[in-house]
Amino acid sequence: MRRWVIIGVVAVVVLAAAGAGAWWLLRPKAKPEPVAAAYLEAWGRKDWAAMQAQVAAPPADFAKRHTDMVDALRVAGASFTPGTATVTDDRAELPFQAKLELRALGEWPYQGLLRLVRRDDRWLVDWSPATLHPDLAEGQRFQRTRTWPERAPILAADGSELAGPGPVVTVNVVGERVRDPAEVADALEAHAEVPAKVAKQALADAERRPNQAVPVVTMPEADYQAIKEQIYPVPGLSFEAGVGREYNGPISTRVLLGSVGPVTADDLTELGAPYQTGDEVGHGNGLEAAFERQLAGTPSGEVRLAGGDGKAAKVLHRFPGEDGQALETTLDPRVQEAAEAALDSLTKPAALVAVQPSTGELLAVVNSPFHGYNRALLGRYPPGSTFKVVTAGALLESGLRPTDPVDCPKEAKVGGRTFGN
Numbered sequence: 136m137r138r139w140v141i142i143g144v145v146a147v148v149v150l151a152a153a154g155a156g157a158w159w160l161l162r163p164k165a166k167p168e169p170v171a172a173a174y175l176e177a178w179g180r181k182d183w184a185a186m187q188a189q190v191a192a193p194p195a196d197f198a199k200r201h202t203d204m205v206d207a208l209r210v211a212g213a214s215f216t217p218g219t220a221t222v223t224d225d226r227a228e229l230p231f232q233a234k235l236e237l238r239a240l241g242e243w244p245y246q247g248l249l250r251l252v253r254r255d256d257r258w259l260v261d262w263s264p265a266t267l268h269p270d271l272a273e274g275q276r277f278q279r280t281r282t283w284p285e286r287a288p289i290l291a292a293d294g295s296e297l298a299g300p301g302p303v304v305t306v307n308v309v310g311e312r313v314r315d316p317a318e319v320a321d322a323l324e325a326h327a328e329v330p331a332k333v334a335k336q337a338l339a340d341a342e343r344r345p346n347q348a349v350p351v352v353t354m355p356e357a358d359y360q361a362i363k364e365q366i367y368p369v370p371g372l373s374f375e376a377g378v379g380r381e382y383n384g385p386i387s388t389r390v391l392l393g394s395v396g397p398v399t400a401d402d403l404t405e406l407g408a409p410y411q412t413g414d415e416v417g418h419g420n421g422l423e424a425a426f427e428r429q430l431a432g433t434p435s436g437e438v439r440l441a442g443g444d445g446k447a448a449k450v451l452h453r454f455p456g457e458d459g460q461a462l463e464t465t466l467d468p469r470v471q472e473a474a475e476a477a478l479d480s481l482t483k484p485a486a487l488v489a490v491q492p493s494t495g496e497l498l499a500v501v502n503s504p505f506h507g508y509n510r511a512l513l514g515r516y517p518p519g520s521t522f523k524v525v526t527a528g529a530l531l532e533s534g535l536r537p538t539d540p541v542d543c544p545k546e547a548k549v550g551g552r553t554f555g556n
Contacts, residue, residue: 167220167227167251167258174249174260175215175231181205191252191259204267206343207277208438209238209411215247225253226261239411240281240436243452270451274443278347281436283414285378287429287459289392289422292467292498298392298423301381304359304374306352306366308337310345313371322369326362327352333397336412341371346445350413352397353379379415385471387505391512393421409433420509422462432459465496478503486511 170189177185183198194200204210218230229249236242248269250261264271271277288299306327313319316338323329323337329352337351356376366372380395382388398406398414406427410416416431417423423430435456439447474487481503488511489499500511508514530541545556 165253165256165258167222167229167253168217170251170258170260171217171220171229171231171249175217179214181213186260189260190262191254193262197262200264200267204277207347208235208243208279209240210235211238212236217249220251227251227253227258237279237436237438239409239414240279240434240454241409243438245451268440268451270440270449272440275440275448276443278439278441278445278447279436280439281434281454282456283434284432284456284458286380286395286415286431287461289426289430289462290464291384292463292465295384295468297384297388297464297466298380298382300378302356303353303377303379304356305350305377306354306359307348307350307373307375308341308371309348309373310338310341310343310371312373313338313341315370319369319371322366322372323351326365327354329397330399332400333412340412348373348375353377353415355379355381384468385475387471387475387501388466390419390502390506390509391421391466391500393417393419393423393425395423420513422464426462430459430462433457465491465498466500467498470499471501474499474501475505477501484508484510486514488512 174186174189177183177189178201181201183201186201187193187197190197213233213235215234216232218232220227220229227250229251231247231249232244233247234242234244245268247266249266250263251258252261253259260266264273264275268277285300288296291297306323308319319338320331320334323334324331329337333351337349341347341349359374367374382392394417395415396418398410398412398416402416403410403412406416417425417427433456434454436454437450438452440449440451442448470489474489478485478487478501485503487499487501487503488497490496491498502509502511531537535541543556547554547556
């Protein structure tokens with residue numbers, strides 16, 4: 136019994152003699168998961184300083200690497216969900232699920248990987264470009280593309296196009312080519328009729344993304360040719376030919392159709408996703424604006440990796456988009472032209488609407504003058520003689536014949552109210 140007691144005492148003495156240098160052998164080792172979780176949480180709120188504090192050897196441009204990604208992809212929000220770490224000696228790997236909300240495109244999910252290293256019993260992120268995305272290598276950068284489908288046509292009752300595709304030119308701002316922002320803004324406002332706020336926003340976007348073309352306005356090719364001499368030489372502007380909107384059919388239908396032009400701040404507030412500055416939307420009180428979603432569809436796009444030369448190296452994600460759907464109207468071009476002719480000789484403002492009684496379909500809607508206020512559909516007037524259709528129908532239904540005379544008093548009392556003739 137005495138021998139066992141002595142051995143126990145000796146063991147205690149040995150541990151005590153070892154002092155502070157051995158206590159860590161009995162303490163649980165630090166785990167990489169808390170560091171990874173803190174790093175990813177800071178990434179989600181764009182706290183680059185907090186992220187950098189968790190990195191073993193951050194590059195000098197650590198924050199810029201992340202803001203470049205945010206700006207290039209137009210990241211509106213991001214979340215990162217950590218997985219479970221795999222530890223091998225002093226190194227660890229932890230997968231994470233990233234979800235980036237790309238403005239005016241949608242959500243881009245991808246599987247990422249955090250590599251960590253243990254230094255003096257502390258885990259730190261072993262950062263490299265692949266931390267941003269597993270396929271990103273040094274010297275590469277992110278790119279995004281975004282393209283609207285061809286706007287669907289507006290059709291007349293006979294299937295002919297009242298509005299459809301036609302040649303257009305898109306005017307862009309390229310930040311790295313701009314010499315004088317004021318000159319660019321003046322050219323856009325004076326010649327391309329771009330609102331000052333839109334021009335200012337485009338210049339700001341181009342400054343953030345200097346190597347990308349920021350679209351400002353799209354116009355019919357004929358309109359571009361009329362101002363080309365004034366706008367083409369301005370440094371910082373680029374021009375891209377494409378297919379846009381063209382209007383056909385009777386000229387009087389233009390006020391009914393409306394127009395397509397650059398999205399405004401009010402449009403963005405009303406329409407929301409997936410629209411952004413530079414897009415084309417329906418304007419006016421016509422069909423282009425009323426059926427914007429149907430006609431426009433949704434844009435497609437890609438997230439890419441590009442080399443230093445700007446050429447795409449790999450596509451990381453695709454947004455499919457959706458085509459717009461044609462809008463079929465009941466307007467009959469022949470009836471519309473006849474209605475135009477009926478009002479052609481008038482000197483005072485007038486309107487004519489031809490209705491198919493059996494269906495209620497509008498066969499023609501004409502305003503005189505043809506351009507300007509759509510009084511036929513938006514004007515508010517006393518019913519006047521148009522109400523005689525209702526009263527005549529009631530009288531015939533009560534048994535009178537078309538040749539029977541009826542009284543037409545100056546006033547009538549109905550339900551306690553007096554109505555003037």
